[in-house]
Amino acid sequence: MVKLVLVLGDQLTETLAALQAAEKSRDLVVMAEVADEAAYVPHHPKKIAFLFAAMRKFAARLEEDGWRVAYTRLDDPQNTGSIPGELLRHAQAEGAKRVLVTQPGEWRLIQALDDMPLQVDTLNDDRFFCSGRRFADWAKGRKSLRMEYFYREMRRETGLLMEGDKPAGGKWNYDHDNRKPARDDLFREGPLHFTPDATTEEVLKLVEARFGDNFGDLHPFWLATDRKGARQALAHFIRHALPQFGTYQDAMLQGDKFLYHAIISPYLNAGLLTPQEVCAAAEDAWKAGRVPINSAEGFIRQILGWREFIRGVYFLEGPDYSRRNALNHQRKLPAMYWGAKTRMNCMSHAVGQTRTDAYAHHIQRLMVTGNFAQLAGVRPWEVHEWYLAVYADAYEWVEAPNTIGMSQFADGGVVGSKPYVSSGAYIDRMSDYCGACHYRVKDKTGERACPFNLLYWHFLTRHRDRFEANPRMAQMYRSWDRMDATRRETVLAEAEALLTRLSDGQVI
Ligand code: FAD
Ligand code: DLZ
Ligand code: SF4
Incomplete structure (x- = not known):
């Protein structure tokens, strides 16, 4: 029997678990631009435009690849306004009873999907180095969770920046050599800027009309919106900024918004890049002698260490996490x-x-x-x-x-x-x-x-x-x-x- 395959806006990865588990010739991929996701907080217009453009292009790629895709645009009159609503609508039309889902990144959506009158088969999101279960095992019995120890285990497990069982260069962490203030430098490259194509232009018009009053400038829009562009942005960073990344990681300058940072988090988090390929690219550059160890290690730590640790904490701590207020702070946001x-x-x-x-x-x-x-x-x-x-x-x-x-x-x-x-x-x-x-x-x-x-x-x-x-x-x-x-x-x-x-x- 036909199954629905949910692909969310931050799951734009061809090897996504739900796609792997589905049958191309039988199942229906469901992707939807919906009011609920676009409005649960007043997202920056650039963020909405980035996601909608990337979603449309990803859907087109899947179709080229032979998938049947039901893609709902925001302004489609039939749009029910929510992810569960869209799944139910397509389930009815297709006579489907089951949905394949890669675990969403928010409790809010996990709970909304659980409440649907459909059988939801939720799969582990294996785009991360560390699964929720693996993190829970690591955390078990520890009095406190410290990223540095988790990171060392991840280094050992993945073999990234390892020489046998020793950390490359002899130290796990090179922050001692980092954290220098930066000076103005006219020759810093900054991130790659991409010119919007026809798909992106269409989305920009929609976002302008629907979310133009949200905080944030939509124009100029310069983000990449597909995997090819995201790969170019990564290569540009590795070549031009990574060598100095570690040294100036904590610096701030009035005249330079980006300094030596990667500006790849929108791509990584939406699934256009995988953390594995990003870390491998940084390690390769170090092995080739193009990047010093303090930068390669500092950068890989952000992804293999911090990003994975942070995700582990989110799922370990449970749905009430975002509501915590240990210091009882009560002032309104200025x-x-x-x-x-x-x-x-x-x-x-x-x-x-x-x-x-x-x-x-x-x-x-x-x-x-x-x-x-x-x-x-x-x-x-x-x-x-x-x-x-x-x-x-x-x-x-x-x-x-x-x-x-x-x-x-x-x-x-x-x-x-x-x-x-x-x-x-x-x-x-x-x-x-x-x-x-x-x-x-x-x-x-x-x-x-x-x-x-x-x-x-x-x-x-x-x-x-x-x-x-x-x-x-x-x-x-x-x-x-x-x-x-x-x-x-x-x-x-x-x-x-x-x-x-x-x-x-x-x-x-
Ligand atoms: P770089 O400085 O070049 O670092 C490379 C990559 O490392 C990033 O792309 C990111 O994927 C990863 N990384 C670095 N630090 C962290 C971290 N602390 N947690 C998770 N990943 C990390 N990051 C997000 O991706 N999304 C968020 O919503 C987000 N909110 C944040 C809120 C606060 C209050 C703070 C202090 C940090 C937040 N971060 C968030 C972490 C970090 O600020 C961003 O990942 C980083 O600024 C992204 O820019 P970059 O790609 O240029 O990163
Ligand atoms: C952030 C976002 C926005 C703005 N819009 C959509 C959308 O219309 N459709 C969709 O599938 N996903 C969207 N997203 C991303 C989701 O909010 C994200 O998948 C969940 O928060 C889980 O991480
Ligand atoms: Fe410096 Fe002004 Fe910020 Fe104080 S408020 S830290 S003086 S820039």
């Missing part, structure tokens, strides 16, 4: 996250490039926008919805552990052993933002004091009970205690006043 004016130059740049490109690199997400939200005590759920909406690479399985866990400590320490918070000094060291800012990064108090400086101490003070005993934070509490008492009072009073202005919607 309007500056949606582009309202701010005098903070770092925030203005991080949000500005998020608006134009649906992209900010890791340190901008973690140590600028994430750091500020945590210091200001913003509701983690709202922070999570913001990240899920505004980045072209955002799906809950990868976004939530990064936001709720790594960036907001709202999971109480599952992803990180301590909160990622800093004063302005860190941003000043890693960027050129502060020199052009209204605020003065060296001022700890006063009208022009950097908000990160004031809020940093406020955060540490209000969560003293929780963090004081953490050995990695004890030094900060000692510094605070050594400060003159009157100065401490001034810092806290000014921080309170700043938070009140923030809550009142005043420009900070």
Whole structure:
């Protein structure tokens, strides 16, 4: 009997488990642009356009390859508006009773599919190095989950950057050689830009009409929307940026949004690239002597280590994960996250490039926008919805552990052993933002004091009970205690006043 084969917008991989398990001559592939997926958060228009264009091209490829594909466009009058709705509609038309599904990347959708009156055969998504079961085995019995140990096991299991049973070059991790600030360089290549073809142009018109009011610029649209383009983008990165990736991984520059980053996460997460081929390309470049070990290892760690660890945590922790709020933060997300004016130059740049490109690199997400939200005590759920909406690479399985866990400590320490918070000094060291800012990064108090400086101490003070005993934070509490008492009072009073202005919607 005919089966339906669901292919979601982030499952655009020809070797997808559900396709492998199906029979080309008998089964029907179902793909659908639906209002529910496009509107569960106000996605950046570039993200929607990227996915719809990539979905249409992937469907066309499957058809060329001999598959029967039922593809529903967003503006199709018969569109039921949801993935379960589309499956039920096609099940009825085909007389199908079973659906082959590759495990979706969000609990929300997993639960919606489970509730359907069809038999759903859910298959492991084997596009990852580590299955949910493998991760659960690794996690079992551990008091805490630390990425570094998981990563070493993944290195041993995959043989990536291994010399026998030893890590290549003698060390597992070369971060000691990394984390340097960058200087302006007119010769940095930046990511490959692609000119929209007819399919993409058609999608751009649709997205403009339906989602033009969402936060984010649709034009210029420059992302690749098929596997060929994604492969070119990867090759371009390996050649031009990977050699310096490690050294400048944490740097931020006003004049360069991309620095030496790969800008491949939208492609990887939608399935246009596999993590295996990306890691193999980086390893090959190192073996050929074109890339130093600190860069090859740093890059492979992001994918083989962090990306897999983050996914493991999402599925291990369960559906309530995104709602956690361990620090009981209750402030509303400030309007500056949606582009309202701010005098903070770092925030203005991080949000500005998020608006134009649906992209900010890791340190901008973690140590600028994430750091500020945590210091200001913003509701983690709202922070999570913001990240899920505004980045072209955002799906809950990868976004939530990064936001709720790594960036907001709202999971109480599952992803990180301590909160990622800093004063302005860190941003000043890693960027050129502060020199052009209204605020003065060296001022700890006063009208022009950097908000990160004031809020940093406020955060540490209000969560003293929780963090004081953490050995990695004890030094900060000692510094605070050594400060003159009157100065401490001034810092806290000014921080309170700043938070009140923030809550009142005043420009900070
Ligand atoms: P590079 O810096 O060039 O890194 C290479 C690749 O490593 C990335 O493409 C990505 O696939 C992987 N990677 C690196 N760090 C991580 C990480 N922490 N978790 C998972 N994969 C990682 N990444 C997403 O893919 N989707 C998200 O929704 C997302 N949300 C985030 C939210 C917050 C608050 C933070 C702090 C980080 C988030 N990240 C997310 C991780 C990281 O910021 C992005 O993967 C990275 O910026 C993508 O850009 P790039 O391709 O240029 O990455
Ligand atoms: C993100 C997204 C958007 C905007 N639209 C669609 C869509 O119309 N159809 C679809 O199949 N997938 C879409 N997606 C991706 C899904 O939201 C994603 O598959 C789930 O969140 C699981 O990761
Ligand atoms: Fe950001 Fe403070 Fe530097 Fe301004 S001074 S750019 S607010 S860190």
